[in-house]
Amino acid sequence: MQVGADGPAVSARRDEILAIAAELFAEKGFATATVREIADTAGILSGSLYHHFDSKESMVDEILRTLLDDVLGRYRAAVAAGRDPAKTLRELVRAAFSALGSHRAAVAVMINEYNLLVQYPRFEYLRAGADETEQLWAGVVEDGIADGTFRSDIDPHMIYRFMRDAIWVSVRWYQPDGRYSPEEIADLYLDVLLDGIAA
Amino acid sequence: MQVGADGPAVSARRDEILAIAAELFAEKGFATATVREIADTAGILSGSLYHHFDSKESMVDEILRTLLDDVLGRYRAAVAAGRDPAKTLRELVRAAFSALGSHRAAVAVMINEYNLLVQYPRFEYLRAGADETEQLWAGVVEDGIADGTFRSDIDPHMIYRFMRDAIWVSVRWYQPDGRYSPEEIADLYLDVLLDGIAA
DNA sequence: GACGCGACCAAGCGCGCGCTAGGTTGCCCG
């Protein structure tokens, strides 16, 4: 078995099972999906899962950590690039929507289980990630208000919440093979957000 | 025991227990909250719940039916009033946000459990309600596009989804004793939706 | 003062859950 620097074990089979678990957690909820279902879908017996993972909880933990690492990395990079607020915000929105393409199931698990999991010490890092995200996004909105890009009569944190909710929850209706790609949805959303729907 | 025309039994104690169940379902999820917790909070034993209800499932059923009846009634009335699209849309958004005040827990249960429950025949009415809501809302947007109130280059159903998501999911951060009332949040949201955040 | 009934208790059943312990198989490497 190969082992990362200080991370969990590395194995193709492991990743496969983790993807199956993410799909089932997304579809039925963490509590409702059972280890037997995950094992069945993977073509093994439930007990054999524990050769790869410590517990059901550690599966969802790994799914969410991977997602959070990826999107937070993109957010940090977008802000660090130091472009003007409008462009930076566009980068952030695109980064968030693009997670729909690359981590669809994980995003669904995140929005569905966040409130439940964040109550436990093991998952406190979820709150830390959410806080950092809010700082980054709201900061960009504040910068935009300061330099006149955005209206001065809006509440940056309220705007952040509206954006976050509309973006993340779109995982519930987003269809990978549907009419719009994540990038197109991002642009449609930004268009409405910036200019409104009034004629 | 009093009985409605064709509805379930009527009793103050029953309503009390139903409110407790809604609160726990909202906080921990339908699958995770147990009948023993509900009974404990109500100050009775778990078996005694079954004097009032057929099953745990019928509790969530009643919670969601009540919510759906209320909001759908408001939506129908708003559209039937026949005002101009801008005013009608404002009524719809306010009706949705006001449910945060009057049915906070029920709204949380609806958004958290919709995808799970709608898979079962017993809860098919949830999809029917969602479909009717989409027809009503998107219809108003279409009317607004037709008469020049709204931009003609937007997708009414996409706009509906963005609105619905941002509104309903706000139950996750809405605080009854917080800075903004549901009505104020509705107006803030409408302001951004109509005119955008660009200066 | 017995009766009916709404509200709840007492006790526990059966099921499916997450998880465990020890054994088997087959591939890779020296």
Added chain:
DNA sequence: CGGGCAACCTAGCGCGCGCTTGGTCGCGTC
């Protein structure tokens, strides 16, 4: 060709779940 190990199986334990059955208590009614 033999040791080591990843992958999986076999069998089942114990717990907490939703729910059931039969009984108790007290209040309002005639």
